[in-house]
Amino acid sequence: MDHVQQVRKQIANYLFAVLLIENFIVIGAMWYAQNYLAISPFIVLGAGLAVALISSLLLASTASKLTMQPLKAIWQIILHIAPEGNTPMAPPDTAKLKIGRELVTNLTGQIYQLASVAERVAASTKIENADLSHSFVANNLPLPLIVMDSSETIKFANQAVAEYIGIAASELIGKNVYMALDMSFPNDDTFDTWLKDAKQNNATSIHSWERVRLNVRDNHPTRLFDLAGYYNKDNSDQMETIMVLFDHTKQYSQDDQAISFIALSVHELRTPLTLLRGYIEVFEDELAGKVDPQLFDFMQKMSATAQQLTSFVNNILNVARIDDDQLELQLHEEDWYSILTSAVENLSLRAKVRGITLETTIAPNLPAVGVDRLSIHEVLNNLIDNAIKYSGTSPIIKIDAHTTTEGLVETTIEDFGLGIATNVLPNLFTKFYRDHRNRAQIGGTGLGLYLAKTMVSAHGGNLWVRSKEDSGSTFGFTLLPYSQLSEEAKKNGDNGIVRGAHGWIKNHSMYRR
Amino acid sequence: MESDQTPDQTLTPHPTRKILCIEDEHFIAELYDRSLTKAGYDVDVMSDGLKALAAAQTDTYDIILLDLMVPNMTGIEILRALRDPNQTPSLRAKIIITTNLEQREDVRTDIEAQADGYLVKAEMTPHELADFVNTIE
Structure with missing residues (x-):
């Protein structure tokens, strides 16, 4: 703001000085002509007016040129840095500026700084867009990272993917993601449905899933993980969709082991139940009509109860399955x-x-x-x-x-x-x-x-x-x-x-x- | 599968039909033996996996009831051996898995592909088992 004030003062002083000099000259000339040259006052007045008009025009032109100097310098700097659509320009020589030198110097510094930040950003995106296989970060990211093009073909898979699923990146690249990765989701909110929806309705979309299961062939252990997906229509075709896997195999398979515990308990419960039901049936077969009807009724109740317990055991098993x-x-x-x-x-x-x-x-x-x-x-x-x-x-x-x-x-x-x-x-x-x-x-x-x-x-x-x-x-x-x-x-x-x-x-x- | 089989009076088992019951729980084997014998079958019970496989490979049985948890060889190993033409050149028996153990989905799919039937023992009384066996062609 100081610089702006300074420019305003400079311009005001300049205009004041010029106007003062001009008025002094005109009035002085008129006085001289009238007193020493004995020219008719009408002619003097007319000539004075003419001179005043011409000098005003000159003044206006010079003043506007002067006041525009800082603006022009800034414009030159911008074009020098970012010539997009225009012919590139040499940077201005701020030392030559009569007005607003401080303002321009200061602004120039700031513009250069902004430009370098923008350049760094542009440069980094350029690297990503060019080829991820040369990106240090993408390759060495300790999380499996897969990048797909607009037809869901895998374009990049980092080292972590290869280690995680036991398939080399070179084998994955060029394959359809659904053919290459046999993923199962806990419900119908799948990667597939999300991506379809995102492509139809969104410019950009981020989504995550828990407990995704990857069925890997050839004796490689099944992987359980959380998955994050990022879709952006404006990304280049080659990398429209990105997915990152967060491994939870150990944690989630511990839950699986809890299931095995339940399965084992169910087995242990079922075996005596099988026997109970079997022996009760033998009694029913052999004693039907031969025993007190009340005893037979008790036998049937025993049988019904054993059956009920069998159903309950199934319920335990099924609830465990649903929960998991x-x-x-x-x-x-x-x-x-x-x-x-x-x-x-x-x-x-x-x-x-x-x-x-x-x-x-x-x-x-x-x-x-x-x-x-x-x-x-x-x-x-x-x-x-x-x-x-x-x-x-x-x-x-x-x-x-x-x-x-x-x-x-x-x-x-x-x-x-x-x-x-x-x-x-x-x-x-x-x-x-x-x-x-x-x-x-x-x-x-x-x-x-x-x-x-x-x-x-x-x-x-x-x-x-x-x-x-x-x-x-x-x-x-x-x-x-x-x-x-x-x-x-x-x-x-x-x-x-x-x-x-x-x-x-x-x-x-x-x-x- | 278990209780959907209603007793069908019109079906009488072939008198000479032979059943191999591979079961290590003696009480269950005893009940099955009794019930199937009463239903007119010729029943052999075996509890050792290796011996049972050797017996099954003689191809003298019409039906094999196979428990999945038997000593010396698992039921699944027996099943695979019986379905492998190198180990078992010919087998006319229908193989019915009898188990109380819940399988992982992939194992179950594998079993379903190779066995002719699958039943949970706790879901069937010996009588119902005999009715079920009667329906096997």
């Missing part, structure tokens, strides 16, 4: 009538020993459904078992299967027992949630409904509940007809349909099971 993203469903075309009747038959003993009849109504001509037999069996098992538990003294449970107006196959399980209070309905499908009111009277873990909900969702269906306290509850769920799912399968060029309950979903449609 390891539940994988294989959806096949199945006849819902036969699945539903076999599940009901399986549970009829449990209902019978509690004095309950399962009443099944199945609409004729249901379309074939796309289900994973084992998982959907668990859903029915849990829902019917729940209805049995909460039936109270009510002797009937109604099971109904029909087609909805949307063409979905809907199954409802209706009991006429305790019902559920409205305020607890929203929490019903939460893991370990149990209605406090019933906690003391009715055994359970709060896993069943959570499992049922998760598994139905994984099938692409919806599980709902309607309940009134003291008059009973209805649980219902929908399933997609296989015809709808097979459309999906055709789209994916796939024979079986693999779905997760947030289970593993293969990253790309090119993946075949």
Whole structure:
């Protein structure tokens, strides 16, 4: 600001001096002409006016030139540094400036400084854009870094990638990323869907994923990691998308080992259960009709209880799988009538020993459904078992299967027992949630409904509940007809349909099971 | 698979059908032996993996029930050996895996590709097992 003030003063002083001199000359000349040359005052006045006019014009021109000097110098400097679109200029000689020398010198210094910063930035981007394989940072980054072009072909992979997945960068470069890297994601938020979306809707996008699994062939251990992706439309075509991997193999596989512990425990529980069920059956076979009916009834209750425990063991296993993203469903075309009747038959003993009849109504001509037999069996098992538990003294449970107006196959399980209070309905499908009111009277873990909900969702269906306290509850769920799912399968060029309950979903449609 | 099989009264097993039950848990083997014998099968029980493989390779069985956890050789090794034409030139038996152990997904896929059936023992009573075996062609 000081320099600006200084320039203003310089210009004011200069103009004042020039005007003073000019006025002095004109007035002096007029006085001289009138007194010593005896020229008519009119002519003197006219000549004076003419001289004043000419000198004013000269003054204006000189003054503007002078005041423009600093501006011109700055302009020259800018063009000298960045001649873009203009012919390059020599730098100005600030020593020659009459006005604003300090201002210009100072500004010049600042412009040069800015320019050098800009140049450094430009230079660094130029290196990155040119060839990453020569970039020290990219090559020596201790994180696996992969760069792709606009057609998702790998253009660069650093040394860390090669070490991490055991495939040399030279083998990866030039390959489609989905063909080169067999990645699995915990849910349908995959790299593939993100990138597609980013390309369509965003100029730039950053996204990250947890628990990504890389299935590496040839005996190299499976890798588990978090992944970060960066997409920028304005990057050169060669490096439109960048991905960085953050290894968590050790930590995540410890969770896998927890699963193995559960699997082992399940095995240890199942073996005695197999035996219990086997020996109880021998008794039932051999003693039917020969023993006191009450003893036979006890035997059946024992059998039902062992069966219930078997189901619970399955629940533990499935919850562990879901929590660890390891539940994988294989959806096949199945006849819902036969699945539903076999599940009901399986549970009829449990209902019978509690004095309950399962009443099944199945609409004729249901379309074939796309289900994973084992998982959907668990859903029915849990829902019917729940209805049995909460039936109270009510002797009937109604099971109904029909087609909805949307063409979905809907199954409802209706009991006429305790019902559920409205305020607890929203929490019903939460893991370990149990209605406090019933906690003391009715055994359970709060896993069943959570499992049922998760598994139905994984099938692409919806599980709902309607309940009134003291008059009973209805649980219902929908399933997609296989015809709808097979459309999906055709789209994916796939024979079986693999779905997760947030289970593993293969990253790309090119993946075949 | 487990409880979906309803007893089918019209199917009667072939009287001479032979079953090899490879199972190291003696109580389970005892129950299966009893139930399958009652259903009309000729049952051999073996608990040692190596001996069981040798017996299976004689190709005298129609059905092999194979537990995955047996001593001296794992069930999966037995399965692979039975499916390897160099080790087992001919095998007419259907191989049914009987296990209570949950497999990792990749192992299960491998088993599914090589076995003719798979069942969780805890999910079936010996009776239901016999009904299941009856449905094998």
